[in-house]
Amino acid sequence: TQLLEQSPQFLSIQEGENLTVYCNSSSVFSSLQWYRQEPGEGPVLLVTVVTGGEVKKLKRLTFQFGDARKDSSLHITAAQPGDTGLYLCAVGNLGGSQGNLIFGKGTKLSVKP
Amino acid sequence: NAGVMQNPRHLVRRRGQEARLRCSPMKGHSHVYWYRQLPEEGLKFMVYLQKENIIDESGMPKERFSAEFPKEGPSILRIQQVVRGDSAAYFCASSRQGPGANVLTFGAGSRLTVL
Numbered sequence: 001t002q003l004l005e006q007s008p009q010f011l012s013i014q015e016g017e018n019l020t021v022y023c024n025s026s027s028v029f030s031s032l033q034w035y036r037q038e039p040g041e042g043p044v045l046l047v048t049v050v051t052g053g054e055v056k057k058l059k060r061l062t063f064q065f066g067d068a069r070k071d072s073s074l075h076i077t078a079a080q081p082g083d084t085g086l087y088l089c090a091v092g093n094l095g096g097s098q099g100n101l102i103f104g105k106g107t108k109l110s111v112k113p
Numbered sequence: 114n115a116g117v118m119q120n121p122r123h124l125v126r127r128r129g130q131e132a133r134l135r136c137s138p139m140k141g142h143s144h145v146y147w148y149r150q151l152p153e154e155g156l157k158f159m160v161y162l163q164k165e166n167i168i169d170e171s172g173m174p175k176e177r178f179s180a181e182f183p184k185e186g187p188s189i190l191r192i193q194q195v196v197r198g199d200s201a202a203y204f205c206a207s208s209r210q211g212p213g214a215n216v217l218t219f220g221a222g223s224r225l226t227v228l
Contacts, residue, residue: 042206090156098208101158101215103157104155
């Protein structure tokens, strides 16, 4: 069974702090996606990582895919209140159709000014 | 360049009534997906449709739920005889055909409350 474990579940920090959130599994994936979901809205795709060990940067966000392609991390530098939201990781459901994604439960981030 | 449009954004139904949720995919997208987000749970895949075809309904509850994507008009997720446990946010997503088909664009969701 594919399961994505995200940690921490909740994170509350002050503006300017750095943070890292994690997405772990015992399964190997061909790719992994990170989304951000703001209250009352749908998830928005941030990045797709494909290669083991890959690092992608999106402004103050750094995404890393584990060497074994079983886990991923998202690091935010100098967090801002606009970073507040639910961060979700997702992978394709093995044996499922395209678009049949499995999501983690997410990390709920709150950045206080 | 409108994104994925869902309506209604909020819907209140009493137990036993029907709920119909509509989704218009992004321009140029021919694949539609429905997901459900229950309180305290992650997003769960329900169904994948192309025009006039259900491709994968492995996540759909066996009873009371149905989905369609007609040749003309939006995709519809229909829930008959709603129960309190159906209260959730229902998200529609769309994607292109071919490479990048796993790149989903989500709508803002329809929030169903069953009284």
